[in-house]
Amino acid sequence: MRVEIWSDIACPWCYIGKARFEKGLAEFAHRDEVEVVHRSFELDPGRAKGETEQVLDMLAAKYGRTREEAASMEANVAANAQAEGLGYRTEGRDHGSTFDLHRLLHLAKARGRQDELLTLAYRANFAEERSVFDDAVLLALASEAGLDAEEARAVLADPEAYADDVRADEREAAELGANAVPFFVLDRRYGISGGQPSEVFVQALEQAWKDRPVTALTPVGGEAAGCDADGSCEVPRG
Secondary structure, three states, rough: EEEEEEOOOOOOOHHHHHHHHHHHHHHOOHHHHHHHEEEEEEOOOOOOOOEEEHHHHHHHHHOOOOOOHEEHHHHHHHHHHOOOOOOOOOOOOOEEEOHHHHHHHHHHOOOOOOHHHHHHHHHHHHOOOOOOHHHHHHHHHHHOOOOOOOHHHHHHHHHOOHHHHHHHHHHHHOOOOOOOOEEEOOOOOEEEEEEOOOHHHHHHHHHHHHOOOOOOOOOOOOOOEEEOOOOOOOOOOO
């Protein structure tokens, strides 16, 4: 069974939702037979590379709130994160373009290190004093995730490297009707929106497993010569 997760590193509910999904997955009896794929989604796709601002200032401007009201919003999110055992800084965090990080995540996917890089990036962005909108930090995270440093550097240096993969993920999200993240898709049959409680993920995984299509092979062409599991091979009569 495949679970696809559309998310953005700038989204705190994606950070929390990932932790809740993983708790639900840990309780799922068939967890070892679940493939998890992370897909790209930008919350602020129009923002230029290098254009950053403080999260509280961004929230106040976006929602028409005072900075104090924005801080209260952040405190509420922080309480939810901390309830999941996650670190969360409410002050001093940057907000910027996540396009380059999504491109690196596609490199990491190709190298089998996608979840490792995503986990490190979330921690850096929300819990540590590290800005994921700085190339030096991105390169450090890529190395920590087990990627080749020079390969990661080459991807960041080429703005078109994996860019089509990011855009394809975003187009697919739109086609599926996902206009907010996190968005979880189970076997292309069930969709879950938002950072739901872990028990919701357990229920959804169990339902998707129960309803997954089971197909039987239909023989075509009748009997023919072949080799069986113990190495015995039939010799065709001719």
